[in-house]
Amino acid sequence: SVCYNTEADPRKKDKRNHRGKKFGQDGQLPQRYICKNRPLNSRFSAFDFAKLNDTIYPGWDYVGPNSYACPVLLLLFFVPEIRNAMLHSQLRNIDFVIAGKKTGKADSLLCTELGFLFHQINCLASHAMVYPKPPGDKQDPCRTILGAFVPSNFLSLFMTMPEASALALLDGNPAATEVERRPEAFYRFLLHHLDKELNASSSSKRQGSGRNPKQKSNKMNLIDSLYGMDAVSMNEFLNKRAGSPSITVTRSNTVDLAYDAFISKGEESLSLPSFGELLRFSLCKDVPLRAWCDTTKSFETVVQRKIVTSLPTIMSLSCACAGVNGEDRLPVWRKTEDTHDHWLPERIEVEIEDDGNVITRQLRGKEWEEFRGEGLPEAITKKVKEATVGLEKGKRHARYQLEAILTFVNVDGIDCKDERGGHHVLHLRVPKSHRRENLLSQLEVTKKHLSAMSDSDFQRHLTLITDVTPQDLEKRIKLVEQKLEQCDDGESTDEWVLFNGPNVSSTVIEDALAFHVSFKEPCIITYRQIDDNEEVKTFTPPIVDIPSGIITSPRQPDISGMCDLVAFDAEFVQVQHENSILTATGSKMVLREGRNALGRMSLIDCRTGRTIIDDHVLPREPIVDYLTRFSGIKPTDLNPKTSPHNLISSKHAYLKMRYLVDRGCIFVGHGL
Numbered sequence: 001s002v003c004y005n006t007e008a009d010p011r012k013k014d015k016r017n018h019r020g021k022k023f024g025q026d027g028q029l030p031q032r033y034i035c036k037n038r039p040l041n042s043r044f045s046a047f048d049f050a051k052l053n054d055t056i057y058p059g060w061d062y063v064g065p066n067s068y069a070c071p072v073l074l075l076l077f078f079v080p081e082i083r084n085a086m087l088h089s090q091l092r093n094i095d096f097v098i099a100g101k102k103t104g105k106a107d108s109l110l111c112t113e114l115g116f117l118f119h120q121i122n123c124l125a126s127h128a129m130v131y132p133k134p135p136g137d138k139q140d141p142c143r144t145i146l147g148a149f150v151p152s153n154f155l156s157l158f159m160t161m162p163e164a165s166a167l168a169l170l171d172g173n174p175a176a177t178e179v180e181r182r183p184e185a186f187y188r189f190l191l192h193h194l195d196k197e198l199n200a201s202s203s204s205k206r207q208g209s210g211r212n213p214k215q216k217s218n219k220m221n222l223i224d225s226l227y228g229m230d231a232v233s234m235n236e237f238l239n240k241r242a243g244s245p246s247i248t249v250t251r252s253n254t255v256d257l258a259y260d261a262f263i264s265k266g267e268e269s270l271s272l273p274s275f276g277e278l279l280r281f282s283l284c285k286d287v288p289l290r291a292w293c294d295t296t297k298s299f300e301t302v303v304q305r306k307i308v309t310s311l312p313t314i315m316s317l318s319c320a321c322a323g324v325n326g327e328d329r330l331p332v333w334r335k336t337e338d339t340h341d342h343w344l345p346e347r348i349e350v351e352i353e354d355d356g357n358v359i360t361r362q363l364r365g366k367e368w369e370e371f372r373g374e375g376l377p378e379a380i381t382k383k384v385k386e387a388t389v390g391l392e393k394g395k396r397h398a399r400y401q402l403e404a405i406l407t408f409v410n411v412d413g414i415d416c417k418d419e420r421g422g423h424h425v426l427h428l429r430v431p432k433s434h435r436r437e438n439l440l441s442q443l444e445v446t447k448k449h450l451s452a453m454s455d456s457d458f459q460r461h462l463t464l465i466t467d468v469t470p471q472d473l474e475k476r477i478k479l480v481e482q483k484l485e486q487c488d489d490g491e492s493t494d495e496w497v498l499f500n501g502p503n504v505s506s507t508v509i510e511d512a513l514a515f516h517v518s519f520k521e522p523c524i525i526t527y528r529q530i531d532d533n534e535e536v537k538t539f540t541p542p543i544v545d546i547p548s549g550i551i552t553s554p555r556q557p558d559i560s561g562m563c564d565l566v567a568f569d570a571e572f573v574q575v576q577h578e579n580s581i582l583t584a585t586g587s588k589m590v591l592r593e594g595r596n597a598l599g600r601m602s603l604i605d606c607r608t609g610r611t612i613i614d615d616h617v618l619p620r621e622p623i624v625d626y627l628t629r630f631s632g633i634k635p636t637d638l639n640p641k642t643s644p645h646n647l648i649s650s651k652h653a654y655l656k657m658r659y660l661v662d663r664g665c666i667f668v669g670h671g672l
Contacts, residue, residue: 029519032498032505033409035423037063049148053504056438057430058124061148061502064595065171065576066155071426072183072190073151074499075404075526077118078428079314083541085198085222087122090115090544094655110190111197113154115544116654121149122541126441129476130449132468142472142479148502153650156575156597156620164189180323180408183424183523184254187316191253195223227253229312230394232356232387234305234380235291242293242300247387254316255308258282259329272335275345276362276371279317283308283350284358284373307356307376307384310394314403315350315527322408322521333515333522342513345402348527352396356384400527404428405512408521409500424523426499427512435495436487437541443480446473452664546659550652551613565606566660568669571631572596573638575621597621599633601653603660606668612660616645617653 038047038061053059060070076082089111124147131145158164168175169186177185199221228251236245261281262273273281286305293300321329335343347363357375361368376384410422450473498507515522578594597619603612618638626633636642648656660667 029409029411032503032507033425033500033519034503035409035425035501036503037061037501044150049502050143050145052502053144053146053148055497055504055506056125056128056144056146056435056442057497057499057504058121058146059148059499059502059504061150062152062155064152064155064593066159066169068179068182068424069155069158069186070151070501071406071424071499072187072524073114073117073154074121074426075187075406075428075524076114076190077121078404078430078434079226080434081222081226082194083118086111086115086118086194087542087544088115089198090119091546094547094550109197110154110157110193112651113157114194116658117149117151117154119544122441124149125438126445129442129446129480130468130473142476146504152595153654156650160620163193178323178325180410180422180521181320181326181523183406184318184320187524188254188318191223191227191316195253198222223253224251226313227316229253229255229308229315230310230388231306231308232384234307234383236303236305237291237293238288238301238303239293239296241296242302243295245383247383249387253312254318255279255282256318257320258285258287259321259332260285260287262332263328272332274362274369274371275343276348276360276369278332279348279350280358280360280371280373282317283360284356284376305380307380308358309352309356309384309388309396311350311352311396311398311529313529315400317525317527319522319525322410322523326521330521334518336516342510342515344405344513344515344525346509346513347399347401349399350397355381357381395529398529401530402429402509402512402525403528404524404526405522406524408523410519410521422519423501427507428497428499429494429509430497431494432487436484439480439484439487443477443484446477446480449473450477546655546662548659550655550659564663564665566612566665566667567604567606568667569602570598571600571627571633573599573619573623573627573631573633574625575619575623577624596627597623598650598653599626599631599638601657613656614646615648615653615656616643617650618647620650 036052038044038049044061047061049059049061060074062070076086089109092109092112092115128144128146129142131147159170164170165173167185167189168177169182169189170176171179176182231250231252233248233250234245237243257278258281259278262278284307286303288301288303290299291302292298293302319333320326321333333343345362345364349361349363349368351359351361353359355376357373359373360371362371363369405427407425407427408422409425412421450470453470453473496507496509496512498505498511514520573596574594575597576592576595578590579592580588580590583589598617599619600614600616602614604610605612616633616637618640623635623638626635626638628634637645638647640647
């Protein structure tokens with residue numbers, strides 16, 4: 001197999017349709033699917049993430065609550081329209097922050113925190129060639145030193161949202177969906193809230209500018225324009241005396257795959273469908289149910305129909321089969337055919353006919369296989385047309401290309417010493433344009449760093465913290481230029497990358513498509529429309545400058561920027577206790593790490609000794625321990641009503657630090 005060695009390929013062992021059973025002789029996962037997280041209680045800054053990554057794209061390092069959200073965030077990062085919109089949103093309500101308002105919308109926007117996170121991911125990639133080698137590293141000096149992003153600030157905001165708790169999306173909620181399928185619910189939640197926040201922002205801007213609030217805006221409709229699709233929902237009793245059918249027109253961002261027509265009930269044996277058949281049924285489905293009828297005062301058979309009437313730019317499929325509750329649906333994904341290795345196709349096509357019938361096609365080799373179905377009854381077609389009168393007609397014929405697959409790796413019953421249960425991974429098609437964009441940013445940052453090293457002050461400042469020589473940087477610049485030449489070669493194509501926490505590896509599409517193995521359970525699949533040239537549009541990332549007014553202090557010295565030394569110190573409070581046990585040998589085993597949040601930060605200009613910033617910071621999450629014996633912080637210090645200090649929000653603290661970082665200041669402190 002191109003994806004799995006002989007010992008780990010269930011097609012050679014006839015064990016493919018059994019969840020949780022061992023596969024291969026040793027029952028081992030391929031190395032790239034084993035999640036090698038940073039050890040608990042190890043220092044983040046001292047860990048060499050680069051040894052786990054052979055690409056130029058950072059993975060994530062987060063093992064705290066709701067870590068299932070990390071691959072979903074990365075999935076959205078690689079949608080260029082969303083990435084650019086979130087980066088633009090970094091300065092949303094910046095005037096509120098500068099004015100010192102600590103409540104309201106300034107600190108409760110997911111799109112703003114997502115913008116900060118996307119900026120972090122961009123910076124990790126662009127600065128990968130200027131970091132020093134890890135201590136004791138004897139490898140090639142040109143090796144890419146790539147870190148991992150940490151979405152703690154975003155998740156901190158997410159965990160404080162009432163909607164997240166009400167929808168049972170948070171770890172520890174007794175009613176929460178099983179973690180294997182929770183990314184699907186989080187994905188829907190995130191798209192809905194980002195759409196709502198962007199709409200609210202655009203509406204307020206139009207009102208402030210005197211424009212018609214109802215006037216449409218491309219930015220306002222960003223999420224809806226990418227993911228939105230119309231559908232007609234219809235409930236019809238088979239007993240005509242039960243009354244006329246109820247019809248509603250809805251709009252959604254995802255397609256829930258429906259398996260009802262293909263799951264065996266009792267001793268009934270049904271043939272497993274092709275992907276095109278399953279997708280066609282999910283876009284134009286009818287499911288018989290028993291429901292109470294007020295007219296006949298009895299339970300009647302009702303047919304629930306949902307018929308999609310327009311197609312999105314990005315089709316997101318919620319697979320609904322990961323975890324214990326999806327065991328009866330997984331055999332559909334395990335299906336293999338004699339002539340084709342994989343059930344999931346790379347290219348699909350969807351067409352909505354004038355009568356409402358949905359046709360799907362999937363590319364097998366060089367031939368398109370069509371799935372037409374029986375068509376809709378004339379009466380249903382008439383009702384669909386009546387329900388959509390006056391609505392703007394969306395696209396009704398589109399060809400799609402596979403872009404991403406979010407999968408749950410189930411390690412139950414597998415010889416995996418590093419974890420129990422399982423974890424989520426993300427297969428992504430990274431466009432050639434995005435790779436080129438990353439390499440160009442690396443080249444720009446590395447050249448800028450080399451140029452600055454000619455300054456005598458810069459060299460003096462850096463002697464204590466780095467062993468990167470100008471010769472090393474010149475070698476790295478040459479290497480990046482060679483990669484750019486290869487990228488610009490007409491033969492280069494998009495690449496597939498597997499993101500598995502901090503473990504990131506280049507792979508092939510066959511690896512992403514393979515679900516015949518028992519350890520992979522699909523969660524989210526995204527397809528994107530492709531035009532006649534089969535290319536996805538690219539976007540230039542925006543440049544976001546933090547305004548100088550973010551640092552408001554009468555003591556503020558003149559910070560020129562590049563090479564200025566700034567002394568930094570921070571104090572923390574605890575927002576989650578550590579959970580640990582003692583083993584039979586008397587050693588301590590940490591089950592859950594404690595989590596701290598910033599409580600105070602102080603910065604001093606090393607040239608003059610004058611204070612730049614000395615602020616107390618109010619965390620978003622409830623504080624469980626002020627750690628007064630270490631931090632000196634008391635409850636009254638972080639109480640907005642009683643604090644004698646300059647109390648700011650977490651977002652305000654981030655923007656202040658970001659302003660100094662962007663200007664090129666060098667931070668001096670303990671454990672940085």
